[in-house]
Every structure is written in structure tokens, then in C-alpha cells.
Amino acid sequence: MAQHTKQPEVLRELFEALGNDPFVIAECLARPALAERLLTSSYAYDQRIHGELKERAKAELQAHGTVEQMKQTNGDYSEIEFVRSDSARGKENHENAQSVKRNGREWEETVQKVAETFNSGGSEPDASTHVGGYNNSAESKNAGARAYQAIPIGKLSSLQEDETRYYAMAVVGKANEQLKLATVS
Numbered sequence: 001m002a003q004h005t006k007q008p009e010v011l012r013e014l015f016e017a018l019g020n021d022p023f024v025i026a027e028c029l030a031r032p033a034l035a036e037r038l039l040t041s042s043y044a045y046d047q048r049i050h051g052e053l054k055e056r057a058k059a060e061l062q063a064h065g066t067v068e069q070m071k072q073t074n075g076d077y078s079e080i081e082f083v084r085s086d087s088a089r090g091k092e093n094h095e096n097a098q099s100v101k102r103n104g105r106e107w108e109e110t111v112q113k114v115a116e117t118f119n120s121g122g123s124e125p126d127a128s129t130h131v132g133g134y135n136n137s138a139e140s141k142n143a144g145a146r147a148y149q150a151i152p153i154g155k156l157s158s159l160q161e162d163e164t165r166y167y168a169m170a171v172v173g174k175a176n177e178q179l180k181l182a183t184v185s
Contacts, residue, residue: 001030044163057166058159067154067170067182075167075184082110084177107177108144114179115147117157117169151179 005011018024043049057075064073071077078098085101102110156170165185173180 040163045161050166054159054161054166061156061159061168065156067156067172070156070168070170070182070184073184077182077184079172079180079182081173081178081180082107110179111144111148111151114169114171114181115151117160118150118152118155118171148174 002008002011014029015025018028047054060073060075064070081099083099083101084104084107086103151171151174153171153174157168160167160169167183167185169181169183171179172182
């Protein structure tokens with residue numbers, strides 16, 4: 001917790017308020033976070049609870065199996081545009097889509113995730129990328145370019161699941177270092 005915090009001064013204040021006692025810190029900060037994570041994870045993927053919803057979502061995707069029909073589902077439709085930009089980071093709103101700027105590492109991670117969603121055969125990033133490093137080698141750039149080129153436009157993904165929802169996505173636009181994704185959840 002101390003090694004990965006983004007606000008060390010706040011964490012230091014919390015530790016001081018708890019008397020810098022490792023047992024008390026663990027009981028008051030770490031145990032509740034761990035318990036919440038375990039409960040959320042167990043609940044999120046429990047098919048006894050969510051199985052019927054998953055089957056309805058699958059049936060709806062089959063009935064509305066094209067990008068044009070995504071808006072006709074009972075789910076929430078949204079669009080987001082990712083733009084590679086090594087300059088200022090931020091979000092902008094365009095007509096129907098939110099635009100998110102990504103630096104080099106973030107762009108490569110986004111492209112890899114989208115490529116994996118569509119099983120496009122993009123190569124796995126190397127271990128340095130997985131642990132937070134950024135591989136700037138020519139081989140890594142070529143792998144990222146191949147993954148980007150393999151992402152299909154206009155193809156609806158299979159039903160995806162994360163801890164909070166079922167969803168499907170489609171790439172509705174792809175230009176020079178830009179990806180526009182539509183998602184229904």
C-alpha cells in the first residue's frame with residue numbers, strides 16, 4: 001500500500017493517526033480493502049446470481065448483431081475516441097463521443113486490449129510492459145502496429161464481462177493513431 005500510493009502524504013497522515021502501529025494499520029486499512037475486493041470479485045463472476053442476465057445479454061446481441069443495431073438493445077450505448085498524443089493529456093467532448101488522449105504507453109495498452117477483445121491475434125506485450133515499464137524498442141512498436149492494423153472496423157465483439165457489467169464493443173472508426181469505439185452494456 002505504501003509503495004503504490006499516489007498520495008503518500010495522505011497515507012502518512014493516516015498511519016500517524018493510527019499510531020504507526022502495523023497491526024492497527026492492517027486492521028483498519030488493509031483488511032477492509034481486502035475483504036471488499038474479495039467480496040466484489042466473488043459476487044461479480046458468480047453465475048448463480050448473474051447467469052440469467054448473461055443469457056439475456058447474449059440473446060439480445062444475437063438479435064441485434066450489427067454495429068448499426070447496437071443502439072436498439074436495452075443496454076446503455078456510448079462512444080469513446082482514443083487519440084494518441086504525446087503532448088497534453090486530457091478528455092474532450094465531441095458530438096456523440098468523448099475523446100481521450102493517450103501517451104505512447106497508454107496508447108499501446110489500449111490498442112492491445114482492443115485487439116485482444118476481437119481475438120485479432122495481436123502479439124502479447126513483453127513482460128516490461130506488464131509490470132509498468134514501457135518497451136520502446138522497434139520490435140515492440142512493430143507489434144503494436146500489427147495489433148492496430150488487425151483491429152476490425154464494424155465488427156461486434158463477443159459478449160465481454162468485467163466486475164461490474166456485461167458489454168460488447170465495436171470499432172466504428174479507425175484513423176491515423178485514433179480509435180473510435182462504441183460500447184453497449
